[in-house]
Amino acid sequence: MTRIPSILVALLFLAAPLSLAAARAPEPVNGIAAKVNQEIITYRQVQEILFPLLRRMSPEEADRQAPRLQKEIIDQLVAHELILHDYKTEGYLLPQSVVEEQIQRRIRDQYGDRKTLAKTLRAQGDTYEKFRERERESIIVQQMSHINVASDIIISPKKIREYFEAHQDEFQLEERVKLRMILINQPEGAPADRAAKMAREILLKLNDGAAFEEMARVYSEGAHAKNGGDWGWVEKSVLRADLAEQAFTLKKGEHSGVIAAETAAFIMKVEDRQGKGVRPLTEVSEQIENTLLSEERSRLYKQYVERLKRRQYVAYF
Numbered sequence: 001m002t003r004i005p006s007i008l009v010a011l012l013f014l015a016a017p018l019s020l021a022a023a024r025a026p027e028p029v030n031g032i033a034a035k036v037n038q039e040i041i042t043y044r045q046v047q048e049i050l051f052p053l054l055r056r057m058s059p060e061e062a063d064r065q066a067p068r069l070q071k072e073i074i075d076q077l078v079a080h081e082l083i084l085h086d087y088k089t090e091g092y093l094l095p096q097s098v099v100e101e102q103i104q105r106r107i108r109d110q111y112g113d114r115k116t117l118a119k120t121l122r123a124q125g126d127t128y129e130k131f132r133e134r135e136r137e138s139i140i141v142q143q144m145s146h147i148n149v150a151s152d153i154i155i156s157p158k159k160i161r162e163y164f165e166a167h168q169d170e171f172q173l174e175e176r177v178k179l180r181m182i183l184i185n186q187p188e189g190a191p192a193d194r195a196a197k198m199a200r201e202i203l204l205k206l207n208d209g210a211a212f213e214e215m216a217r218v219y220s221e222g223a224h225a226k227n228g229g230d231w232g233w234v235e236k237s238v239l240r241a242d243l244a245e246q247a248f249t250l251k252k253g254e255h256s257g258v259i260a261a262e263t264a265a266f267i268m269k270v271e272d273r274q275g276k277g278v279r280p281l282t283e284v285s286e287q288i289e290n291t292l293l294s295e296e297r298s299r300l301y302k303q304y305v306e307r308l309k310r311r312q313y314v315a316y317f
Contacts, residue, residue: 033074035315036081041074049073074316082308083144084137094143099136106135149300155292163288164281171279175236177247178272180212180229183222184265199258199265206255212269233274243268 030043050070054062087094111117121131164171182202186195202219206212216229224230236244246256247268255269 032317034078034317035313036078037085037313039081039085041077041081045077046070046073078314079305079308080137080141082305082312082314083141085312086308087140087144092140092144094136094140099132099139102139103132103135145301145304148304149297153293153296153300155289155296159292160285160288161281163292164284168278171284173274173277173279175248175276176233176274177250177270178274179231179234179247180216180269180271181222181224181231181243182212182216182220182229182267183225184219185221186261186263186265195265196258196260199260199267203258203267206267212255229269 030047032040033043033046034041050066050073053069054066057065107114107117111120117131118128121128182199184195184199184202186192191197198219202215206215213228213230216225217227220229222229234247236248239247242259242261243266246259247270250256250268250270252270252273256267259266259268
């Protein structure tokens, strides 16, 4: 029998998962987790978010992760209430048109139309009024966070380089090849050698001096045909085993013979090779910048929430 984590036993009665903005039950259930000014956050609210997260884990993993996740969820709900209160006390006004635009966008992207939304809400025991209020609160929290967390953070080249030098292990580069490929499909019902025969004819042209890029553009049936079969730099793990075996034995400038498979035939050309090492800074600088931006926004957001905690009443139970 599969062991159910102890924390899940108490949660099995709960309804479908709710989003963070949706997790504001009208009455306290199962005890109080926290109080923010006059707003109460209950353990049921916390569990409605926690339960679906735990359900995706193994019993052992759920037992390990549950305490940390519960604390994080409570902190998020507290921050949510703090920011809403800050919005009210600072006298901000959110135009109704902004709310309506957000709702229409959400309906279009997630539900398709209002009829489907109404059907979904009824199935969840929810109402359109509550849905609309949750969307409004979501916009408020996003806008208040944007106002109070610098949106024009600048990450200097010096910081990017320092991060790069301190995290070399994150940017290790496996052996890779700069690859072009011609792919000929083997349609179902076609003669058994259709793909291989066509590939052999292309190979003869290549051996006679035809440009691989042009042959790929004209004949390849792969997704990269328009780019002359250019796959760019690829590591061995990106390719199927039979293709990788061939690609990583070719010398720079060489093309393979016909590699026939059940569903297609392939011809590959290696334009360049690169051994193991560290990715160049120019290749990863954007990735590093995004990482540092995210870290800085997170730090400033936490500072904003801490300031709100000092100005407002917060109690944990």
